[in-house]
Amino acid sequence: MRIKSMMGMPTRIECIFFSEFHPTLGPKITYQVPEEYISRELFDTVQVYIITKPELQNKLITVTAMGKKLIGCPVCIEHKKYSRNALLFNLGLVCDARTNTCSLEPIVKKLSGYLTTLELHIGSIHMLVGSNSVLFFLNYESNTIHLKLIQLRKDPPIVQEYDVPVFTQCKDHFIKSQWDLTTQQILPYIDGFRHIQKISAEADVELNLVRIAVQNLLYYGVVTLVSIFQYSNVYCTTPKVQSLIDDKSIQEECLNYVTKQGQKRASLRDVFQLYCGLSPGTTVRDLCSRYSQQLQRVDERRLIQFGLMKCLIRRLQKYPVKVIRDERSRPPRLYTGCHSYDEICCKTGITYQELDERLENDPNIVVCWK
């Protein structure tokens, strides 16, 4: 039996085995690849969890012993045609005991279901051979089972309505039809500039669904999140900007990404100067007027986008805090220093300019940059 895995595996399967209950010999390993991997001693220790009593049948069971983890699903098919009235088997995987085997569980379940279905439907083959058809299947060379191993990743951060999703690779690399309907509907609106709220409005998909879909894409590393682009935004460099000089591949990627359409490739010198021109107090607008020459061949929007995606720069957001207030008035909801201008604008619908005007003129409010 050949098993192809379609995604890279950090979880290494060390052995695949097929175990069954023989009417006179009892529980045994009929096949294992590689051969002799599971020692007699190991099998004796764990056999009661491989070929199990009725209470544990048809359940995913993982047992750890002697430095190994065995994941299997003991199956029982009852029928009077079998000797002792039932067929008991278990197709399982073996890993090192330290391995995180969560991603293997659906595979084991799928395999056990697959073999069960085969046995139930090819029952006649069983009768011809005189032993069980599951064995017969495994000997059948032209059968290949395709499996997809689901990689375990960290939980993604919560996607906010003011976050902007941007594809980490060329959009065309992803086959649309593989994704769910919601994701397919919002894909055309993910351009690295539209934020979640805007995508929801323009694609006509409910906000929470957009958030979940993007979170899913984030989980698989298909997109990453940046902040909304505005010429009034302020950014500053991070220590990682040095990698533009040190790392040739990032250099290449950067210059290809930020060069204006139809222009000769931008020079590293210009691009690096532009990034270094970003500092607290300097808006993008300021940058554009100061470095107009360097920007001849550089698209400033893509410059910022790339810088954020690769963490070469970071955004400095404004957080209003209400410092002086009436004892009689309610505590501030949004002006707590925890909600950025981006968030407030999104939630209230006010434009950046309106908000800025309102707050700059309010003596009770102090704005923090962070």
Added chain:
Amino acid sequence: IVCAFQVLLMGKSGSGKTSMRSIIFANYIARDTRRLGATIDVEHSHVRFLGNLVLNLWDCGGQDTFMENYFTSQRDNIFRNVEVLIYVFDVESRELEKDMHYYQSCLEAILQNSPDAKVFCLVHKMDLVQEDQRDLIFKEREEDLRRLSRPLACTCFRTSIWDETLYKAWSSIVYQLIPNVQQLETNLRNFAQIIEADEVLLFERATFLVISHYQCKEQRDAHRFEKISNIIKQFKLSCSKLAASFQSMEVRNSNFAAFIDVFTSNTYVMVIMSDPSIPSAATLINIRNARKHFEKLERVDGPKHSLHMRMR
């Protein structure tokens, strides 16, 4: 206070251990045992018997892998504190040497861990042997087993789930475990003599195994006890299939009258009267009056006698 006995039920795979256990203790009829699956490793059952007796039955799967484990990694766990070993042989087995090898390994383990255990050998599936051959074959097997079991003593029975021989074997086994059996028999004798009965049988209520009896004269059929167990048990099961519960029965002809009735909370009684002049009503009243006495016996003597037995 209750007496508990560890009873090991062992034998080759497919020899009939679970089937027997199901018929005697779980109200299966012989035909139903065809549906049973193989026993995986050991099945423990806790059988309450006669109110003050508990049988911890260990039905051990007989496949090679399991057997090997019993003699090695599970040896102490399986063979320690065993009071009764019941070893089942399939009379049709083609691997006599292998069967004997496993049997002797068991005896070895018993000798090391529970040397005082009682050993019973059941030569089972006798229905598959031609009727006129049965006695001969059983005798041969019995001789072999007695010889092979030395220095341990073993009691042999020939059994089949299709007739009363199953009940004979299990009755005899259980009889040896009943704590106050002498007392029971004395009282039963007194009762029988008072009411002028020919014969009185006492059955355990759930299993219908005969646990005590009295007869004042020789009877023709030495196997009548187990036959009656078998017949009444089947009848009782048939009744329950119709959602009726068996209470009592009276059978009479010109020669005798037989009464089967609930006796104490744990027993049934069967009284055979051959004196036609004694009316049914009188016998029934006598039975009713005796009940209270025997009920008291059961409650009082149980604890007292169990002090002589090992406690669990």
